[in-house]
Amino acid sequence: MADTSRVLKAVVPAAGLGTRFLPATKATPKEMLPVVDKPAIQYVVEEAVDAGLSDVLMITGRSKRSIEDHFDRAYELEEALRAKGDDERLNAVHESSDLAVMHYVRQGEPRGLGHAVHCARQHVGNEPFAVLLGDDMIDARDKLLHRMIEVRDRHGGSVIALMEVEPDQVSSYGCAAIEATDEDDVVRVSDLVEKPSAEEAPSNWIIIGRYICDPAVFDVLEKTPPGRGGEIQLTDALRTLADTPAGQGGGVYGVKFRGRRYDTGNKLEYLRTVVQFASERPDLAPEFMPWLRQFVREHDASNGVGGPGQP
Numbered sequence: 001m002a003d004t005s006r007v008l009k010a011v012v013p014a015a016g017l018g019t020r021f022l023p024a025t026k027a028t029p030k031e032m033l034p035v036v037d038k039p040a041i042q043y044v045v046e047e048a049v050d051a052g053l054s055d056v057l058m059i060t061g062r063s064k065r066s067i068e069d070h071f072d073r074a075y076e077l078e079e080a081l082r083a084k085g086d087d088e089r090l091n092a093v094h095e096s097s098d099l100a101v102m103h104y105v106r107q108g109e110p111r112g113l114g115h116a117v118h119c120a121r122q123h124v125g126n127e128p129f130a131v132l133l134g135d136d137m138i139d140a141r142d143k144l145l146h147r148m149i150e151v152r153d154r155h156g157g158s159v160i161a162l163m164e165v166e167p168d169q170v171s172s173y174g175c176a177a178i179e180a181t182d183e184d185d186v187v188r189v190s191d192l193v194e195k196p197s198a199e200e201a202p203s204n205w206i207i208i209g210r211y212i213c214d215p216a217v218f219d220v221l222e223k224t225p226p227g228r229g230g231e232i233q234l235t236d237a238l239r240t241l242a243d244t245p246a247g248q249g250g251g252v253y254g255v256k257f258r259g260r261r262y263d264t265g266n267k268l269e270y271l272r273t274v275v276q277f278a279s280e281r282p283d284l285a286p287e288f289m290p291w292l293r294q295f296v297r298e299h300d301a302s303n304g305v306g307g308p309g310q311p
């Protein structure tokens with residue numbers, strides 16, 4: 001019988017080293033890099049709150065100060081804005097501190113995503129919980145987390161989010177072996193393989209940064225040895241759960257996500273995300289878009305792109 005406890009808490013791991021984004025991430029977590037004028041992690045917390053999870057635990061690392069400060073009040077700044085009568089910016093500053101009930105725990109050493117999630121054990125207790133990676137954004141119009149919570153409510157166990165990629169891209173991700181259910185967007189996950197070759201890949205559905213975990217994951221993580229890169233992998237623990245009976249907290253389902261996702265921990269994706277968000281901002285787009293079009297035209301002309309015989 002499915003466990004009926006509700007998902008109420010969100011865990012946001014943000015303690016990774018962010019090496020792909022050095023030197024920007026030397027003293028700033030990559031989750032704090034701005035997407036236009038808000039750090040990526042604020043969009044992630046907004047998504048959790050939108051799905052009804054207003055208790056948010058951040059797993060932080062070396063440079064946790066900026067994350068804590070961002071979600072806290074900033075009295076001096078607020079006073080200065082109030083004195084100037086700048087209500088618009090004052091509201092923007094308040095927004096992040098009024099969003100959710102924030103909690104913090106420090107990971108100490110970045111020993112992998114699985115280890116970061118295990119750090120949440122005491123706060124989460126014996127309840128199912130959501131994990132949202134702090135550098136992985138899902139468009140606010142696409143209600144992935146709501147759907148994952150519904151699937152967990154119906155089936156129990158754990159739920160992962162899956163996205164389809166071209167077969168030649170599978171080798172960069174965790175990949176799921178899946179079986180259809182009677183719902184088009186829900187699959188049963190029978191196995192997970194970390195970074196398989198195109199031939200070994202059981203499907204071209206890859207794992208993205210949203211999970212609903214059964215609390216059974218904590219005991220499994222405790223026994224999970226370091227895997228790829230010497231890190232304790234959440235994927236390895238979920239693989240064990242896929243093979244565990246439902247009565248013991250096992251069973252893993254997947255939600256096939258066909259919406260918009262922005263991986264801001266990757267430089268190229270980050271740049272695309274910033275441009276895309278700017279293009280949809282009514283305060284910026286009217287000036288930004290004409291500039292962008294002209295920039296691309298001039299750039300192409302001076303590099304000979306688009307001329308005779310060119311794409």
Ligand code: UTP
Binds near residue numbers: 014019111133265
């Ligand atoms: P990544 O593998 O993308 O993060 O982890 P990373 O190690 O910081 O990135 P690179 O490859 O060096 O650039 C996915 C998520 O898990 C968190 C990260 O902060 C990110 O949100 N994480 C990873 C932790 O919290 N702790 C860890 O030990 C590892």
